[in-house]
Amino acid sequence: AQTVTQSQPEMSVQEAETVTLSCTYDTSESDYYLFWYKQPPSRQMILVIRQEAYKQQNATENRFSVNFQKAAKSFSLKISDSQLGDAAMYFCAYRFPSNTGKLIFGQGTTLQVKP
Amino acid sequence: EAGVTQSPTHLIKTRGQQATLRCSPISGHTSVYWYQQALGLGLQFLLWYDEGEERNRGNFPPRFSGRQFPNYSSELNVNALELEDSALYLCASSSPYNSPLHFGNGTRLTVT
Numbered sequence: 001a002q003t004v005t006q007s008q009p010e011m012s013v014q015e016a017e018t019v020t021l022s023c024t025y026d027t028s029e030s031d032y033y034l035f036w037y038k039q040p041p042s043r044q045m046i047l048v049i050r051q052e053a054y055k056q057q058n059a060t061e062n063r064f065s066v067n068f069q070k071a072a073k074s075f076s077l078k079i080s081d082s083q084l085g086d087a088a089m090y091f092c093a094y095r096f097p098s099n100t101g102k103l104i105f106g107q108g109t110t111l112q113v114k115p
Numbered sequence: 116e117a118g119v120t121q122s123p124t125h126l127i128k129t130r131g132q133q134a135t136l137r138c139s140p141i142s143g144h145t146s147v148y149w150y151q152q153a154l155g156l157g158l159q160f161l162l163w164y165d166e167g168e169e170r171n172r173g174n175f176p177p178r179f180s181g182r183q184f185p186n187y188s189s190e191l192n193v194n195a196l197e198l199e200d201s202a203l204y205l206c207a208s209s210s211p212y213n214s215p216l217h218f219g220n221g222t223r224l225t226v227t
Binding site: 101104 | 146150157158163165171173203216221
């Protein structure tokens with residue numbers, strides 16, 4: 001069965017610094033999708049970045065980038081120039097390639113940004 | 116563009132009662148998903164509706180059910196509420212089915 005593991009329950013970073021959140025997953029599929037979602041205290045899950053497994057190039061969205069290592073089944077999120085508004089819980093998620101409509105989420109990492 | 120809207124924001128019920136949660140997807144989205152976020156358990160997939168049909172369900176008992184209406188809005192019903200049903204219930208929508216999910220703010224269900 002597919003699983004997603006986030007081994008860091010909590011992380012902290014100084015404002016303007018860089019932080020990397022870890023995620024590993026297990027799957028026997030060769031094609032799938034990976035996502036990072038952010039959940040601030042407002043509770044809404046916000047899509048941060050997505051990666052298609054067939055793409056070798058790492059996805060980037062402004063200050064957010066990923067390090068996708070397919071062979072190692074690793075999908076880490078790097079946040080550069082951290083801002084106070086980045087403080088939230090971050091979830092890594094795996095999506096099946098077939099039509100299941102299902103996302104498997106990791107347990108989440110709470111990110112604290114210190115001024 | 117209005118996002119995914121969920122109602123009510125909070126819901127308090129007694130054990131054994133029924134709860135009904137509602138979700139309106141983003142305009143143009145035909146797929147609606149329901150997730151349960153219980154403390155300490157992360158997000159668990161509940162149900163997926165597309166074009167009015169239930170397409171997939173997670174590992175939850177039959178007392179969790181729902182439907183999708185012709186306007187693509189959706190309802191989640193939880194019968195015979197148990198204390199462990201207390202959780203944040205998140206609704207998401209997408210279109211087509213393999214595009215990223217957009218989530219609402221959730222309904223906080225408390226069972227006493």
